[in-house]
Amino acid sequence: MQAVLEAMAERVRAAARSAQALRPRGGGSKDFYGNEPAGEPLDTRAYAGIVSYEPSELVVTARCGTSLAELERTLAEKGQMLPFEPPHFGAAATLGGCVAAGLSGPRRASAGAVRDFVLGTRLLDGRGRVLAFGGEVMKNVAGYDVSRLLTGSLGTLGVILEASLKVLPRPPAETTLRLEAPQDKALEWMNQWAARPLPISATCYLRGELSVRLSGAEAAVRAAREKLGGEEVAGAEEFWAAVREHAHPYFAAEAPLWRLSLPSTAAPLGLPGEELIEWGGALRWLAGAGAARTLREAAQRAGGHATLFRARDKSPGAFAPLTPVQLKLHRELKAVFDPARIFSPGRMYPEL
Amino acid sequence: MGEAVPAARIDASRQAEVVRRLREFLPERAVLFEDEDTRPYECDGLTAYRRAPMVVALPETDEQVRRVLQTCSALGVPVVPRGAGTGLSGGALPLADGVLLSMAKFMRTLRVDPVARLAVVQPGVRNAAISDLVAPFGLYYAPDPSSQIACSIGGNVAENSGGVHCLKYGLTVHNVMRVRGYTIDGEPVDFGSEALDAPGYDLLALAVGSEGLLAVTTEVTVKLLPKPQSARVVMASFDDVETAGQAVAAVIAAGIVPAGLEMMDKPATQAAEEFVRAGYDLDAAAILLCESDGTPEEVEEEIARVKQVLSQAGAARMTVSRDEAERLRFWSGRKAAFPAVGRISPDYYCMDGTIPRRRLGEVLTFIGEMEKKYGLRCPNVFHAGDGNLHPLILYDANEPDQLHRTEQFAREVLEKCVEVGGTITGEHGVGVEKIDQMCTQFGREELETFHAVKRAFDPAGLLNPGKAVPTLARCAEYRGMHVHGGQLPFPELPRF
Numbered sequence: 001m002q003a004v005l006e007a008m009a010e011r012v013r014a015a016a017r018s019a020q021a022l023r024p025r026g027g028g029s030k031d032f033y034g035n036e037p038a039g040e041p042l043d044t045r046a047y048a049g050i051v052s053y054e055p056s057e058l059v060v061t062a063r064c065g066t067s068l069a070e071l072e073r074t075l076a077e078k079g080q081m082l083p084f085e086p087p088h089f090g091a092a093a094t095l096g097g098c099v100a101a102g103l104s105g106p107r108r109a110s111a112g113a114v115r116d117f118v119l120g121t122r123l124l125d126g127r128g129r130v131l132a133f134g135g136e137v138m139k140n141v142a143g144y145d146v147s148r149l150l151t152g153s154l155g156t157l158g159v160i161l162e163a164s165l166k167v168l169p170r171p172p173a174e175t176t177l178r179l180e181a182p183q184d185k186a187l188e189w190m191n192q193w194a195a196r197p198l199p200i201s202a203t204c205y206l207r208g209e210l211s212v213r214l215s216g217a218e219a220a221v222r223a224a225r226e227k228l229g230g231e232e233v234a235g236a237e238e239f240w241a242a243v244r245e246h247a248h249p250y251f252a253a254e255a256p257l258w259r260l261s262l263p264s265t266a267a268p269l270g271l272p273g274e275e276l277i278e279w280g281g282a283l284r285w286l287a288g289a290g291a292a293r294t295l296r297e298a299a300q301r302a303g304g305h306a307t308l309f310r311a312r313d314k315s316p317g318a319f320a321p322l323t324p325v326q327l328k329l330h331r332e333l334k335a336v337f338d339p340a341r342i343f344s345p346g347r348m349y350p351e352l
Numbered sequence: 353m354g355e356a357v358p359a360a361r362i363d364a365s366r367q368a369e370v371v372r373r374l375r376e377f378l379p380e381r382a383v384l385f386e387d388e389d390t391r392p393y394e395c396d397g398l399t400a401y402r403r404a405p406m407v408v409a410l411p412e413t414d415e416q417v418r419r420v421l422q423t424c425s426a427l428g429v430p431v432v433p434r435g436a437g438t439g440l441s442g443g444a445l446p447l448a449d450g451v452l453l454s455m456a457k458f459m460r461t462l463r464v465d466p467v468a469r470l471a472v473v474q475p476g477v478r479n480a481a482i483s484d485l486v487a488p489f490g491l492y493y494a495p496d497p498s499s500q501i502a503c504s505i506g507g508n509v510a511e512n513s514g515g516v517h518c519l520k521y522g523l524t525v526h527n528v529m530r531v532r533g534y535t536i537d538g539e540p541v542d543f544g545s546e547a548l549d550a551p552g553y554d555l556l557a558l559a560v561g562s563e564g565l566l567a568v569t570t571e572v573t574v575k576l577l578p579k580p581q582s583a584r585v586v587m588a589s590f591d592d593v594e595t596a597g598q599a600v601a602a603v604i605a606a607g608i609v610p611a612g613l614e615m616m617d618k619p620a621t622q623a624a625e626e627f628v629r630a631g632y633d634l635d636a637a638a639i640l641l642c643e644s645d646g647t648p649e650e651v652e653e654e655i656a657r658v659k660q661v662l663s664q665a666g667a668a669r670m671t672v673s674r675d676e677a678e679r680l681r682f683w684s685g686r687k688a689a690f691p692a693v694g695r696i697s698p699d700y701y702c703m704d705g706t707i708p709r710r711r712l713g714e715v716l717t718f719i720g721e722m723e724k725k726y727g728l729r730c731p732n733v734f735h736a737g738d739g740n741l742h743p744l745i746l747y748d749a750n751e752p753d754q755l756h757r758t759e760q761f762a763r764e765v766l767e768k769c770v771e772v773g774g775t776i777t778g779e780h781g782v783g784v785e786k787i788d789q790m791c792t793q794f795g796r797e798e799l800e801t802f803h804a805v806k807r808a809f810d811p812a813g814l815l816n817p818g819k820a821v822p823t824l825a826r827c828a829e830y831r832g833m834h835v836h837g838g839q840l841p842f843p844e845l846p847r848f
Binding site: 054129131137140144152282303305320332333 | 465466467468469489490491511512514518519522523525526535539540541542545546547548549550551552553554555557558560561562566578579580581601602604605607608609646647649650652653654706707708709710735738739740773774775776777778779780781782786790793794795797798801802804805807808809820821
């Protein structure tokens with residue numbers, strides 16, 4: 001592995017010398033995400049393998065090229081899981097891509113996001129140096145939390161070589177209920193339920209149907225099922241996997257797919273196109289051809305932001321613009337980790 | 353602990369100029385500089401370090417904070433932000449040529465939204481006050497550092513504070529949605545949002561735990577959780593500390609994530625028992641407190657499993673709290689451990705290392721050896737669930753050599769924490785206290801990167817300078833003093 005790492009580091013140093021753009025890339029399952037990737041691919045798949053996994057510590061450390069599916073299988077053998085339920089978007093997905101994209105799945109609203117479970121990272125920075133931040137313990141306040149800064153940075157700050165993640169036991173019991181309701185009622189329910197001690201681990205609202213997944217101790221799931229009512233759904237595991245992986249027919253629409261991240265209580269935005277709602281109301285997918293500006297303004301008014309997630313034309317920019325102060329800080333931070341600006345230029349913002 | 357703070361003289365003409373400039377927009381009583389007025393600010397919770405600030409500024413509006421920062425920035429005067437002053441690592445230690453920016457007047461709750469489950473508060477609001485305020489809605493703010501009745505949320509953000517329920521509910525960084533504040537230039541900034549994420553880099557994660565070096569917080573939006581309906585705690589006794597440590601691993605390996613999982617060794621339980629009569633088993637070499645919370649059904653189910661696992665793991669005796677009063681009584685000893693130890697020794701020094709749980713036995717044995725080596729006693733309390741160890745070194749500051757021996761003792765233990773794959777601070781922060789141990793934990797290139805991150809926010813280095821990240825020169829000197837034979841122990845280990 002040392003030779004693989006050295007070859008990658010040398011490639012980075014050479015690229016920095018010749019101002020040649022590179023884009024760290026695992027299985028390419030998230031190539032569609034963000035703006036058009038620029039630069040020669042820097043394949044991370046050879047730098048793979050689980051470095052350490054101690055189930056009783058609830059921590060796993062693996063290299064970036066490790067297959068996400070393989071990692072999840074290893075955890076499942078010990079009755080554990082990645083609590084943020086990451087979407088793979090393809091069989092080739094790697095751990096490095098998962099952390100770099102920072103995307104979380106259905107369990108996010110109750111369990112937390114990728115960044116909440118990243119304890120430590122090793123980074124190959126733009127000077128070809130290997131830096132270590134954070135660690136393998138859950139409480140660690142030594143130094144700035146660079147590992148969480150790297151999470152979701154889309155390969156623009158360097159190659160995330162290795163990540164240590166907190167893992168959790170799989171819930172012993174799980175069931176999914178389905179209830180019928182108009183959108184405003186469904187949003188009201190999801191917010192009311194979240195304020196009560198109920199073991200809700202996922203929600204999805206589409207076409208008048210609200211699906212609610214309950215996970216936890218047998219007794220807690222049973223009690224919650226009684227309280228919430230609705231019909232129990234068979235084959236729910238496939239349903240949640242399809243929502244997470246965007247394999248559900250909803251996501252097959254031709255129209256551009258927008259990801260609206262909003263306060264969970266935001267009123268229905270009434271934008272043209274069909275919505276699918278997750279995360280208790282905090283994540284709203286919109287398949288619609290509305291004007292980017294209108295959409296972004298509506299999301300901002302509601303207290304959130306809109307990402308152009310999948311679209312043939314990403315000319316409006318994949319991500320909502322930053323304020324001038326935020327953009328200044330982003331540029332400064334980019335220069336800290338990647339002074340020659342070689343890593344994935346433009347993938348997140350044209351200025352980075 | 354590092355060496356004592358060097359005495360520093362205040363430049364009277366500089367002081368007069370800063371006072372004059374600040375009083376252009378702050379009322380007279382909000383700018384302090386006389387000795388007797390600034391003395392209450394000379395230290396925080398780490399009282400061994402004291403230094404009078406040149407000037408204390410007590411703004412009460414955002415606009416005043418902005419102007420204090422703009423003024424100091426223009427004059428090149430360093431600024432040390434301070435919340436309730438309960439921090440344990442000297443993060444709010446003043447500078448003799450600096451302005452101490454007290455956020456104590458930022459006491460208002462701006463908004464509580466029980467439906468969206470969030471509260472927007474000013475940084476001076478106390479941690480426990482948030483939970484009290486939202487209790488009528490059946491909600492609470494999860495992180496509960498032991499100082500929660502006094503510490504402020506702004507300070508919690510600066511230190512990324514934890515508490516006894518972190519394994520299940522996370523640290524400050526997991527429970528804060530947005531931080532608003534100002535950069536040293538007085539530019540307003542937002543980190544995070546009321547949605548579950550924000551576009552761009554995760555600046556919120558960088559701001560939380562940055563020990564007041566990156567920005568000054570003026571508003572915090574916290575996440576509120578539904579209060580668990582019920583909670584019960586199992587108190588289990590063990591005949592030796594190693595077995596207790598293995599029992600902790602067994603609980604986690606069984607797929608249980610307890611709401612709290614705490615361990616105390618015999619000297620700590622004895623001190624606590626004498627102080628608060630918690631009902632601890634004084635024959636045990638160590639006790640574990642394992643709490644389960646949730647619906648009554650859930651708690652019953654989990655407690656039964658916990659008892660089974662602990663019994664198989666070698667618990668000598670077990671008691672389950674029968675009611676809320678007994679549960680609180682069991683916790684009272686743990687929560688009072690520090691003051692209880694304070695009663696049996698003239699002074700004590702509280703350490704804050706984190707280790708992988710599986711190395712607990714080894715680290716406790718090491719601490720035992722250090723007790724002999726330095727001739728000082730050291731009871732241990734341990735957030736066993738998340739590996740956060742708080743050894744309490746007992747000493748007497750009136751004995752000239754004891755403080756020095758305590759410092760050496762602490763240094764060796766923290767270096768041991770790093771050696772076994774842990775960290776020099778789990779929740780108290782680096783501040784000035786552990787700045788030398790940062791040289792053990794991180795290499796030159798990581799420290800350079802931290803300084804560069806700081807410059808990205810604060811190019812002139814005016815915000816809380818000298819804290820949290822040591823200069824490379826300081827590390828070179830420190831390593832020269834303490835490295836044995838020119839080699840760090842285990843040079844092949846990544847210096848996480």
